[in-house]
Amino acid sequence: MKTIKNFAIFAILAFITFSFKPLNEEKKAVKTESSKVVWKGYKVTGSHEGTINLKSGFLIFNEGNLTGGEFVMDMNSLITTDLEGEYKGKLEGHLKSDDFFGVEKNPTATLIFKEVKSTGKNSYKVTGDLTIKGITNTVIFDLSVYGNKANVSLKIDRTKYDVRYGSTSFFDNLKDKAIYDEFDLVADLEF
Numbered sequence: 001m002k003t004i005k006n007f008a009i010f011a012i013l014a015f016i017t018f019s020f021k022p023l024n025e026e027k028k029a030v031k032t033e034s035s036k037v038v039w040k041g042y043k044v045t046g047s048h049e050g051t052i053n054l055k056s057g058f059l060i061f062n063e064g065n066l067t068g069g070e071f072v073m074d075m076n077s078l079i080t081t082d083l084e085g086e087y088k089g090k091l092e093g094h095l096k097s098d099d100f101f102g103v104e105k106n107p108t109a110t111l112i113f114k115e116v117k118s119t120g121k122n123s124y125k126v127t128g129d130l131t132i133k134g135i136t137n138t139v140i141f142d143l144s145v146y147g148n149k150a151n152v153s154l155k156i157d158r159t160k161y162d163v164r165y166g167s168t169s170f171f172d173n174l175k176d177k178a179i180y181d182e183f184d185l186v187a188d189l190e191f
Helices: 002-019 085-096
Strands: 025-029 036-043 046-062 065-080 108-120 125-131 136-144 149-157 180-189
Touching: 046 108, 065 085, 065 125, 108 136, 125 149
Parallel strands: none
Antiparallel strands: 025 046, 036 046, 036 180, 046 065, 065 108, 108 125, 125 136, 136 149, 149 180
8 A cells, every 4th residue: 555655646746747848948939130140042053042041040048058949931021132123023923823832822831849859058959850842851950049039051952842943853954943952041140
């Protein structure tokens, strides 16, 4: 009887201990107005780059160590920064169209951290779920934190999100019109 009572007390204590968030957990909102997300896409004849605004985001820390995070990008804010005038407008319109990111139907993209592992002082390997055009895939990337700033860089295979326009993985004879499947996202975050 005493053994059952001790086991019951242990089970209750274990449940209470593991049912609550750590007391030292801190959720830090990202300052969207001072944070920057830059994209860069590559084609056979060169590249284009621009920015996407963050709609919202936060990082979670426990005793100063990164443990989680979540971000929402405003796909309607997608612009190109390497062109001007008519060509800038045409490229931006095309990127927002259904050929690429279909922002009318999919106005946001999200990144939710699923696992964070420390790889050294201020450095982390993050596994997360990235959702673009309503399609979610796992991405793995490195993230660095310094004070109230963080930096992340990742490569994304656009074809995994049904962004196939100009992809040699789906179309033949594109020649110099081919667009590479991977594009870069670099984020400088302030919180």
